[in-house]
Amino acid sequence: MTFSLAVCSEMVFTDLPLLERVERIHAAGFAVEIWDWTTKDATALVATGAEFTSMTGYVTGDLITDGGADDLLATAAKSIPFAQAIRCPSLNLHGTGLGEGGIPVRPVEVVTGDMWLAAVRTLSRIAELGAANGVTFVLENLNTEVDHPGTPFGRAADTLALVSAVDSPHLKMNLDLYHAQIGEGNLVELIRRSAPYLGEVQVADVPGRCEPGTGEVNWPFVARALADTGYDGVVAMEAFASGDSDIALERFREAFTV
Template identity: 35%
Template sequence: MKLTACIEWLFEDETNDFAERIYKAKEAGLAGVEFHLWRDKPIAEIKKALNKTGITLTSFCVDPRRSIVDESQLDEFVTAVTESAAVANELNCKQMIIASGFLLPDTSPEQHFEFALRALKLAAEIGERTGVTLLLEPINTRVDHPGMYLDSNKVGLDLVEAVNSPNLRLLYDAYHSIVMGEDIETIIAGRTQWVAHIQVADMPGRGAPGTGSVNWPAVVHMLETEQYDGWVGLEYKLNDLTTREAIRTSRATLAISE
C-alpha cells in the first residue's frame, strides 16, 4: 500500500498555488496526489508538475458530476465521463471517481439499482476504450450529502460486481462509511477484489488517522489480510495540524511509510 495526498485540502496551508502542492507532496516523500473536480484546475501546470516530480496522479472526479440514476442526465453523464477520460489520459491518471446523484421520487430501490447499472455499464465501456478505471464512491447522507442515492458500500459493491468489468471498481471512503454506521473492519472484507482505491480520515472530526477513535491497526490488518495493494488516499481536514504534522501522524498510525 502507498499513500496519496488529496491536495484539495492537504498543503493548502502552505500554498494557494494548486500545482505547487504537487511539489510539496514530493518534498513530503509522497508518491501520489489526488484531487476533486478538474475543470477548475490549471491542467497544464499540473501536467508539468507531475512530469517534473514523477508523482502519480492517482484519481480525480468525473466533471461535471451527473446522476447515474436519473435517465434524463444519462447523455450528459456519458459526455462527462468521456471528456474526463481524455484529461485523465493527458495526465496519465488511471482512475476517475463517480458519485451517484440524488434519489428520485416515487422510485423503488430496485429501479434505482437498474438505472445505476445501465449508466455504470456505459461508463465501464468508456473506461475499457480509454484505459481508465472508474471508481464508484458511496458517500454519507447523514451529515454531508443528504438525499444522495448511494450511501451503502454493500450496494456499491453489488453494483460493481453486477457490471463485472475490470474498468469499474469501488472507492471505499472510510469517513463516509463510518458516518453511515458501517463496520470498517468488515464491510469490504471478502470483497476487496472489487475495491481499487481507499480513502481515510479519522472520527470524530474527519482529521488525520491517529487524531480520533478509529482502530486503524485493525483496519490495516484487515487490508493486509485481504491483500489490498492499492493506494490509500489521505483525504481529511487538517483541523489544528499542519499538513506535514498530519502526514507524519498518518504514517505512524497506519504503519505505511511510502
C-alpha cells in the first residue's frame, strides 16, 4: 500500500519565503499543502512544478448561523477558482472560521441539536457546490483542549457524524490524527470507523506538534492500520520541524512507508 505523502508548507523551512518552501518540499519528493490562498499567487505556485493536494477552502463563515453559512458558501465559491488554477482537488473546512492563533471567530460553549441540524444543511450546500465545480471539500477535526478552544464540531467523532449524514462524494473527512490524539485517542479504531469517509489524513506528533517520531504516537503502527483499511489517499504532515526540516520530512516518509 502506498500513500500520497504531502507536507504543509506553512510549518516547515520557516526561515524561507513560502515559494522557496514549496520548492524544497517538491524537490524532496512530496506534494504540498497551503493554508490561506488569499495571500498567495497561483501563477507563482504553479511555476514551482509542485503538486498541491489541499488548501483552505473558505475565508470567513461558519456552519451554524444563517449569515455565517451564507458567508461560508460565498467564500468557498471564491476559493474554487484558485484551487482549480493550482490543480488542487481538496478544499479544507473547519467547524467555524478561525482567527488569530487559531481561536474561533465565533466560539461555542455548548453545541445544541439545532446547531447540528444547521451544520448538516450548510454542509449539504457545500457538497452541492463541490459537485457543481468538480472539487471535494474536506471537514477537519480540531482539538479544543490545546489549540482551538470553543470550536464547534471539533472532535473527529463529530466530523464523521456530519460527513456521514450528508453522504456525498464531494464532502469527506480530513482526519487530523494530531488533533484526535489530544481530544479522543484510540486512533486505530477511529481510523477504522472513519475509513469510508476519508478524503485526507493529517499527522503531527503529540505533544509538541512536530514530525512523527518526536512524541508519544507509534506512527508505523498507525500507518499500517490505515493501510489495512485500504486507504491509499493523501497523508499530510501538518507539523513543525523539531529541528532540521529536511530531517523532519525524512522521518515522516519513513513512518508512512508501508
